[in-house]
Amino acid sequence: xxxxxxxxxxxSVLAGLPFAGICAxxxxxxxxxxxxxxxxxxxxxxxxxxxxPITNSMLVTWIVALALIIFSQVATRNMKEVPSGLQNxxxxxxxxxxxxxxxxxxxxxxxxxxxxxxxIFIFIVFCNWAGLIPGLGTIGWxxxxxxxxxxxxxxxxxxxxxxxxxxxxxxxxxxxxWIIWSLQMNGVVGFLKHLFAPKGDTKGWLRILMIIxxxxxxxxxxxxxxxxxxxxSFRLYGNIFAGENMLEAMSKLVPHFGWLLPVPFYFMExxxxxxxxxxxxxxxxxxxxxxxxxxxxxxxxxx
Numbered sequence: 001x002x003x004x005x006x007x008x009x010x011x012s013v014l015a016g017l018p019f020a021g022i023c024a025x026x027x028x029x030x031x032x033x034x035x036x037x038x039x040x041x042x043x044x045x046x047x048x049x050x051x052x053p054i055t056n057s058m059l060v061t062w063i064v065a066l067a068l069i070i071f072s073q074v075a076t077r078n079m080k081e082v083p084s085g086l087q088n089x090x091x092x093x094x095x096x097x098x099x100x101x102x103x104x105x106x107x108x109x110x111x112x113x114x115x116x117x118x119x120i121f122i123f124i125v126f127c128n129w130a131g132l133i134p135g136l137g138t139i140g141w142x143x144x145x146x147x148x149x150x151x152x153x154x155x156x157x158x159x160x161x162x163x164x165x166x167x168x169x170x171x172x173x174x175x176x177x178w179i180i181w182s183l184q185m186n187g188v189v190g191f192l193k194h195l196f197a198p199k200g201d202t203k204g205w206l207r208i209l210m211i212i213x214x215x216x217x218x219x220x221x222x223x224x225x226x227x228x229x230x231x232x233s234f235r236l237y238g239n240i241f242a243g244e245n246m247l248e249a250m251s252k253l254v255p256h257f258g259w260l261l262p263v264p265f266y267f268m269e270x271x272x273x274x275x276x277x278x279x280x281x282x283x284x285x286x287x288x289x290x291x292x293x294x295x296x297x298x299x300x301x302x303x
Contacts, residue, residue: 039158039162039241039244039245039248041241042163042164043055043056043057043058043158043163043165044056044154044155044158046059046154046156055158055163055165056140056154056155056156056157056158057158057159057160057162057163057165057166058160058163058165058166059156059157060127060130060131060136060157060158060159060160061127061160061166063130064123064126064127064130064160065123067126068122068123068126071086071090072090074086075087075089075090076090093122094118097114097117097118097121097122098110098114098118101114101117101118101281101285104282104285104286104289105285105286105288105289105292106289106292109288109289109292112181113177113181113285113288116174116177116284117281117284117285118281120170120174120277120280120281120284121277121278121280121281124161124170124236124276124277124280124281125273125274125277125278127159127160127161127166128159128161128240128272128273128274128276128277129270129273130159130160131158131159131160131161131162131240131244131273132159132244132247132266132269132270132273134266136157136159138152138155139155139156139157140152140153140154140155140156140157141153141154141156142154159240159241159244161236161237161240161276162237162240162241162244163237164233164234164237166237167232167233167234167236167237168229168230168233168237170232170233170280171228171229171230171232171233172229174229174232174284174287175228175229178284178287178288178291181288181291182194182288182291185291185292185293186291186293190293191291194291195218195221195222196214196215196218197214198210198211198213198214199214228287232280232283232284235276235279235280236276236279236280239272239276240272240273240276243269243272243273244269246265246269247262247265247266247269250262250265
């Protein structure tokens with residue numbers, strides 16, 4: 001029950017992450033000056049709350065977060081010893097994720113970090129699927145061309161993870177959590193030793209050589225760690241953005257059959273949305289596991 005409540009709260013926090021994004025176009029609700037073929041690379045501004053801009057991708061993330069919160073509250077409102085209905089589905093989803101992660105990162109680490117990894121997976125997968133709802137990208141503001149056809153220039157909705165702001169925001173939250181968990185598990189000295197201390201049991205001049213080598217490797221490791229939020233955010237954004245663009249292109253490929261041609265690709269994108277959420281969760285879990293102390297008992301637990 002406690003794990004479910006934490007997931008609900010974090011979903012609502014993640015929904016506001018695009019506020020800290022880097023989208024330059026989000027500041028103005030005006031229609032773009034030039035029409036872009038397919039989905040624009042950046043989210044489009046649709047309004048403001050005070051000085052803060054609101055984009056169409058932010059609106060979708062808020063709707064998804066609100067739907068998850070309402071669903072989980074309804075599913076867990078009257079908890080029963082023998083679950084049924086919505087409670088059964090919610091507990092099955094959470095417990096399945098818990099068992100899956102426990103088999104990968106170990107019992108002790110999953111108890112500490114499950115709330116984050118489960119929330120990331122649930123939130124990402126439903127954001128990905130929400131962006132595939134037929135007709136979602138056809139609602140908004142537009143103009144009529146000379147032939148009288150309606151041209152949508154500012155859609156009201158956009159897939160949450162088809163916006164780099166959202167994926168980068170989640171990656172940065174993970175990076176902050178990773179630093180906190182690493183310091184809690186290793187301490188400041190242990191954290192630095194994990195990065196720079198020589199590995200293995202060596203003596204004499206070989207020990208000195210290993211100190212020099214691993215000190216240099218430590219700086220490379222720091223660069224790798226700093227690059228992780230970038231790789232996580234661009235991997236998820238690139239796959240989801242490309243998929244939505246492909247569906248958009250398929251819908252316009254054959255006149256009068258735009259509703260039929262993308263149907264097979266919708267099933268593929270449903271699978272892609274699930275896989276990308278799983279990949280994001282697994283990568284963050286493995287990155288965290290790599291910073292845990294690796295003693296004998298820890299290794300046996302992972303085996």
